[in-house]
Amino acid sequence: MTAVTAEEAGERIDQLILLTDRLTRLVAEQAKAFESRRPQDAGAFVEETSRLANLYRHESARIRANRGLISAAPAPQRLRLRRATEAFDAVLARQARAVGAAKTVTEGLVRAIAEEVASQRQKGISYGSNGTQNRAAAATAITLNKRA
Template sequence: MALTAIDSDDRVEQLILLTERLTDLIARQANAFEARRPHEAAQYVDEVAKLANLYRHESARVRANVALVAQAAPARRQRLVRATEAFDAVLARQGRAVGAAKTVTEGLVRAIAQEVADQRPQAVGYGPGAQGAAYRQNGTAITLNQRA
């Protein structure tokens, strides 16, 4: 997928629209994480992935061939710069929000795992009277979802 622009002005305008849409979606995701509702961020994942891939592809094209945007009006190029700065700021914000959510989630998983471990019977000694068999009688399993 690539932008199909007729000239530099059209390409810059399309890049502005792409950047602003991506910024808006990522800001919505960051809001959801900050509000401790990560499930709400999930609704944007597919569109963000598609747009981010297009953004990455088009950014690489422009870096490789600056002439694609060089003839655009200076005011339009300045709008693209401002849109890119806003995008960078929202990415940093989302990174902080996701990092905080990850820290909280990892803490919860550790706390649950510790509670389960604390409730397990402790094996004492070896031999016929040992309590090692308690593990077989009270088996406890935890399944962790790596994608969560």
């Protein structure tokens, strides 16, 4: 799906429902990847999710600006769109929780590694041949592989 092209309100809603359902499934798959502690698997969905999210944002803005684009559609059809949107909102909240949890775990790991590195460096202080204390090397940044 590259754009919502329907002129008639009912067709437009059908296309929006398809878009919303597809986006909901993609975001749910990403959330599942984070929940199963496999964030690398979420990367498979990034390109399509970004494209569809951009389209969704654009179409949502158009409808907010002109409710007439969908107001002529039958009430049951508008209700289906509302329900699809509610499901999408729920899966977005699920994804936010999963990403937040992954972020917390990652930050904790980085902090633990940095503390361990710092404690190991402090143990290395000794006295040199002239009786002065050898200073530990200055702290350096930890570089992480982007794919890790």
